[in-house]
Amino acid sequence: MSFANHLLAWGPAVLWAAALFFLSALPGAVGPDWVNVNDKVAHVGAYAVLGGTLAWGRHRSATWMDHRWLLVVGALYAVSDEIHQMYVPGRSADPADLLADVVGLLLGYGTTWAILGRTKDARDPAGPGAVDDGDTR
Numbered sequence: 632m633s634f635a636n637h638l639l640a641w642g643p644a645v646l647w648a649a650a651l652f653f654l655s656a657l658p659g660a661v662g663p664d665w666v667n668v669n670d671k672v673a674h675v676g677a678y679a680v681l682g683g684t685l686a687w688g689r690h691r692s693a694t695w696m697d698h699r700w701l702l703v704v705g706a707l708y709a710v711s712d713e714i715h716q717m718y719v720p721g722r723s724a725d726p727a728d729l730l731a732d733v734v735g736l737l738l739g740y741g742t743t744w745a746i747l748g749r750t751k752d753a754r755d756p757a758g759p760g761a762v763d764d765g766d767t768r
Contacts, residue, residue: 632692640691644684648708651677655712659721674731675738681705682739690747698744705736 632640654677668676685701709732716722 636691641688644681644688647681647684651681651708651712652715655716655722656719658719671727671731674728675735678705678709678732678735679739679742680735681708682736682741683743685736686740686743686747690744698740702736702740705740706733709733709736 682702682705685705689696689698689701709729712732713724713726713729717724
């Protein structure tokens, strides 16, 4: 797999993780005053995007990394994000935020994978959902 293909596969996840880090580094409440979104809804939405970009990376990547490992990586990133916020003035680590992050990660990953699973994968002529049951009839 070429560097350009790796970049297309995993670049969105890396860029979104960097955006999340930047937003977490902002002191106090994030977002303009005119946006009235519940904090937990914002966490679910932000991490749904991360989950979606991880699913995209797996779909586009030449290697088949197990779904569980990608979800663990995403959850560990959420943990690190909450720890990071402990050191930002006006922010704090919140277990409820972490739960919202993981829920968003699962929703985004699952939804994106379900959508991508309906499209043909260039690596497998039979498509990503093909199962070889050994039946040669």
